[in-house]
Amino acid sequence: MKNFRHILEKYLPDNAVDAVHELIEDNQVNLNITRKRKTKLGDFRPPVNGKPQRISVNHDLNPYSFLITFVHELAHQKVWARHQNKVRPHGVEWQCFRPPGRSNSC
Template sequence: MSVLDKYIPRLAVMPLTQLLEMNAVHLKIVNERKTRHGDYRPLPDGSHRITINANLNQYRFLVTLVHEIAHLVAFKKYGRAIKPHGVEWKHTFQHLMLPFLRPDIFPNDVLPLLARHFKNPTASSDTDAHLSVALKKYDAATDKNYIFELVQGAIFATDNGRKFQKGKKLRKRYECLEIESGKVYLFQPNVQVEVLKS
């Protein structure tokens, strides 16, 4: 419990500790990985390992941890043939997350967005632009901006160093021209980038 105290809201510690113990989970908190917030793996001895990035704010950490526990519980209940983010996982995630969707755990600006997100949860909370932006307010300050905050024509760099120019908005995503190749890529509005020239 003392480990989780550092990473999630206080009132979520006890129920989450019980969930981890009940499911024989080895929780590993790791340095930031750019491609994921967390992951789940069954271990050969019948136990389970969940890894979560240490740099997540307490609300994103909580959602990510429950997301990964939902994989474990769904696989145990329905078998390994299910899709990783299919209907069985969605129902399991909704069921496990429901007790935490409370104003004494999540802030008032995040709670309604979480409630909406959990009507049909996606593989990553980052694909829900409104929820992602609300959760980002609780991150440590960075020098990055969201794509949607940039003016059209702004030059920016992604985490891997590639440079792009922001183009027009389509329905939900933005067309961005890669400077080096001249190819056009689509970006979600809530991708965080480093502005090089606005």
């Protein structure tokens, strides 16, 4: 996956590349880097009809915005993995999501 890591280097802060690469692999999510969209910076799509789950992020974001958008969408993936379609996209479960080992203040 050296080539994929090289692609990530173009969009992410240097010190985030390895962590994002690991998150993509650990969560078995496809990352699509897309054209600029007027209405969103990124999105998460759950698996459907044999297609894998995927996160898309606009290509024109600065490295820190790209990273924040990716993490935002990964939180959607984590909440979906736990609750599927039973919760709202930015509902309480999403707002209160914390990775393991982090305290939950909700």
